Structures are given as structure tokens and as C-alpha cells.
Amino acid sequence: MRANCSSGSACPANTSEEELPGDPQAQGSLELVFTVVSALMMALLMFSLGCSVEVRKLWLHIRRPWGIAVGLLCQFGLMPLTAYLLAISFALKPVQAIAVLVMGCCPGGTISNIFTFWVDGDMDLSISMTTCSTVAALGMMPLCLYLYTWSWNLQQSLTIPYRNIGITLVCLTIPVAFGVYVNYRWPKQSKIILKIGAMAGGVLLAVVAVAGAVLAKGSWNSDVTLLTISCVFPLMGHVTGFLLALCTHQSWQRCRTISLETGAQNIQMCVTMLQLSFSTEHLVQMYSFPLAYGLFQLLDGFLIVAAYQTYKRRLKNKHRKKNPDCAEVGHEQKSASCKETDSFLEVNEGAGAPGPSGPADCHRALGPTSHLAACE
Numbered sequence: 001m002r003a004n005c006s007s008g009s010a011c012p013a014n015t016s017e018e019e020l021p022g023d024p025q026a027q028g029s030l031e032l033v034f035t036v037v038s039a040l041m042m043a044l045l046m047f048s049l050g051c052s053v054e055v056r057k058l059w060l061h062i063r064r065p066w067g068i069a070v071g072l073l074c075q076f077g078l079m080p081l082t083a084y085l086l087a088i089s090f091a092l093k094p095v096q097a098i099a100v101l102v103m104g105c106c107p108g109g110t111i112s113n114i115f116t117f118w119v120d121g122d123m124d125l126s127i128s129m130t131t132c133s134t135v136a137a138l139g140m141m142p143l144c145l146y147l148y149t150w151s152w153n154l155q156q157s158l159t160i161p162y163r164n165i166g167i168t169l170v171c172l173t174i175p176v177a178f179g180v181y182v183n184y185r186w187p188k189q190s191k192i193i194l195k196i197g198a199m200a201g202g203v204l205l206a207v208v209a210v211a212g213a214v215l216a217k218g219s220w221n222s223d224v225t226l227l228t229i230s231c232v233f234p235l236m237g238h239v240t241g242f243l244l245a246l247c248t249h250q251s252w253q254r255c256r257t258i259s260l261e262t263g264a265q266n267i268q269m270c271v272t273m274l275q276l277s278f279s280t281e282h283l284v285q286m287y288s289f290p291l292a293y294g295l296f297q298l299l300d301g302f303l304i305v306a307a308y309q310t311y312k313r314r315l316k317n318k319h320r321k322k323n324p325d326c327a328e329v330g331h332e333q334k335s336a337s338c339k340e341t342d343s344f345l346e347v348n349e350g351a352g353a354p355g356p357s358g359p360a361d362c363h364r365a366l367g368p369t370s371h372l373a374a375c376e
Contacts, residue, residue, distance in 0.1 A: 041200070042110055043175045048197020049113050049123065050179020051190035057124040058180070067122070067258070070248050071108075071129040072136060074241040074262040080104040080144040082236050090225050094152070095278065099286035100229060103270045103293055105144040107133035107165075110172060112264035115301040119308040121257035127176055129261045134169045137269075138162065159276040164269055230292035234300050237263030256308070260301065267294040 061068060083104025087097035108130045116126040142160050183190040241262025245255040270290040274283060 043171050045114070045175075045197055045200055046110060046127075046172060047175035047179045047182075048193050048200065049117060049127065050176035051183045051194045051197070052117065052123045053127060053176065053180045053183060054124065055180060055184055058128065061124055061128045065128075065132075066248075067125045067250060067254050068128055068132050070245055070250065071125070071241075071258050071261050072133060074237075074244055074258060075108055075129075075133045076105070076136065076140040076144060078240045078244065079237055079262065079265070080148060082233065082240065084148045086229050086233060090229060092225070092229075093285060095282045095285045096226055096289065097152075098149070099270075099274060099289045100233070101145065101148055102273055103233070103265055103290055105137075105141045105148075106266045106270045106273075107137040107141075107168075108261045109264045109266040109268075109297075111297070111301070112260045115260045115264070115305055116257050118305045119256050119260070120253065120312075121260065122253050125254060126257050126261060129258070131169070131172055131176075133261075134165060134172060134266075137165055159273065161269060161272045161276055164272045168266065168269060226289055227292055230289055231296045233293060234263040234265070234297040237265075238300060238304065260304065263300060264297055265293065267291070267297075 080101065081104075083101045087100050092100065110130055113123070113126050113130060115121075117123060145160075179190070179193075182193065238259045242255050242259035245258040250258065267290050270293075271287075274286055274290070278286070
């Protein structure tokens with residue numbers, strides 16, 4: 001497909017070209033090692049996260065894909081539009097505008113599944129959204145890029161990395177399928193695997209952040225405008241995804257999930273597409289953007305997790321004060337009042353959630369001490 005981008009407010013004239021910093025061969029070898037190692041670690045991580053998925057809930061999302069539909073609308077509706085508006089508003093150079101737009105058209109990244117687990121989100125919905133957005137990217141990426149670049153005039157062919165999309169899809173679905181099977185056959189062992197996977201996810205995020213900084217060494221001389229966009233873009237994705245989920249009356253748990261899925265993009269796919277589509281002279285102006293976006297989306301994710309965990313801790317402390325005996329008993333020896341408090345914490349946000357009628361109405365009609373048994 002053709003990307004047209006040399007006229008318009010978002011596409012001023014090109015500046016003089018620079019040479020890529022560092023030894024290209026050494027950097028290429030480092031990128032290859034990083035890609036292989038990260039792919040293996042991600043496969044193991046997705047296997048462990050798959051152990052949290054229940055077949056019944058996953059099938060329910062597939063049969064009634066309202067949450068998935070909202071997520072796809074965020075992924076291929078809000079994100080490309082946001083990218084286009086940012087490119088226009090900041091009057092980016094042609095190749096930089098294309099880099100921002102390609103990032104906005106990419107499917108969701110698997111990094112969102114880790115953050116969703118840490119904020120007690122809907123893991124079944126999160127994994128379903130990541131898988132569906134990766135499949136939809138086979139057609140939606142070319143469509144979005146065509147719609148948003150037809151008025152531009154850059155004589156450059158954009159190559160959609162179908163092979164990379166396929167590899168990502170395989171690395172995503174097969175480990176998750178094994179994890180779902182393990183959770184179905186050995187639920188006790190799957191909980192242990194899930195805890196290990198959560199810790200491995202933290203290590204993976206640290207490795208990705210360090211490797212991204214190393215790979216971006218020498219590329220941070222791009223202008224402040226591009227770095228500003230890479231900082232604002234994922235945050236806007238999180239906010240707009242949350243607001244759209246809220247407007248469509250999703251539960252608070254689903255709102256958190258859709259928000260994280262919207263702002264977390266597949267960085268590796270964006271980098272691959274840029275490498276396949278542009279020359280070395282163009283890459284020097286756009287290569288730092290996906291790396292910076294990846295680092296900022298990690299930072300945003302950690303801030304969201306920290307804010308949620310702080311809120312959760314305060315909420316628990318608030319209700320534990322009403323039942324001080326809960327802090328003195330063991331996990332297996334909880335009194336009836338302690339179990340009652342924990343049950344209230346689990347459904348506290350659901351009672352005021354903007355979700356569809358049904359369980360929420362039952363929660364509002366009954367007191368916190370009896371709504372669980374009555375609803376069940």
C-alpha cells in the first residue's frame with residue numbers, strides 16, 4: 001500500500017538526513033538476541049497467565065463479545081484517530097508522522113496482560129482482547145493506514161508485517177491454550193504457576209525496559225516534540241479507553257482491563273513494520289519513537305498498578321478496622337465476620353459499577369452481609 005505524506009500541516013519538508021548511530025551489525029545482533037529471548041520469556045509468561053483463565057468465562061466472552069467489541073473499537077478506532085490528531089497538532093515531519101500513525105494502528109501488546117493481572121482485572125477479557133486485536137490487525141492495520149494517509153503525499157510503500165503478526169499470534173495463543181488446559185486439569189498447581197509467572201512478569205518488564213534503553217542509545221537526540229508525543233500517547237490511550245468502557249456501561253473490572261489494553265501497543269510489531277518499510281536514512285528519524293513509547297507505556301502501567309494497589313490497601317484497612325479480629329486469625333481460620341468483610345471487598349466496586357443490570361441490582365437491593373448468598 002502507498003503512504004502519502006509530504007503535504008499538509010502534519011508533514012512539512014524533510015530535514016537533512018543523519019547516519020544511524022553505532023555499529024549496525026552489532027546493533028542488529030543485539031536486537032536478534034533480544035527478540036529471541038523476549039519471545040521465549042513472553043511465551044512462558046503467557047503460559048502462566050493462561051493458568052488464570054477459566055474455560056467457562058472465556059467461552060462466555062466469546063459468546064457475548066460485548067467487552068471484546070468495545071476493546072476493538074478502542075484499539076482500531078480511538079488509537080489511530082489519536083495518533084493522527086497528535087501528528088497534525090504537533091506538525092510532525094513526514095516520517096515521524098508515519099511512525100506515530102503506525103504505532104496507533106498496531107494491535108494490543110501482551111504487556112497489558114501482566115498489568116491487568118496486577119490490578120485484578122478481567123484476565124479472560126484481557127487475553128481475549130489481545131488475541132482478537134492481533135487477528136483483526138491482519139485487515140485493520142492496512143485499512144487504518146490507508147484511511148489516515150491518503151491525503152498525504154510521501155512516495156513510500158508501507159509493508160504490513162503479516163509474518164510478524166502470525167508469529168505473535170502463535171506465541172500468544174499456544175502458550176495460553178496450554179495454560180488454560182493446566183488450569184482445567186490441575187487447578188491447585190496452576191495457582192502456583194500463576195504466582196511464579198507474576199514474578200517472572202516483573203523481571204521481564206525490567207529486562208524489556210533496560211534492553212529498550214540500550215537499543216535506543218544514541219537515538220535519543222530526536223526533538224523534544226516526538227518524545228512529548230511518546231509520553232502523552234499511551235496515557236491518552238488509557239484514559240480514552242477507560243472513558244469509552246465507562247460510557248458503554250462496563251463493570252469497573254472491565255473498565256480497568258479495557259483501559260490497559262487500549263494504551264498498551266505491540267512495540268515489536270511497530271519496529272518490525274518500520275524496518276521493513278523504510279530506508280536507513282528514514283529510520284534514524286523514527287526509530288526512537290516506538291522505543292520511547294514502550295518505555296513510557298511501562299511507566300504508565302506501573303503508575304496505574306501503584307495507584308490501584310494503594311486504593312485497594314486503603315479499602316481493606318478501612319473495612320478491617322470495623323472487624324479488628326480479622327488481623328489476628330490465620331488464613332484458614334477466618335471467622336464468619338472476616339469472611340464477610342473479604343466478600344464485601346470483592347464486590348464493593350461491583351455494587352457501584354456502571355455494568356449491566358442483574359447482579360449489580362441484587363447488590364444494591366441487599367445489604368453487604370447477605371447479598372452474596374442471595375445473589376448466588
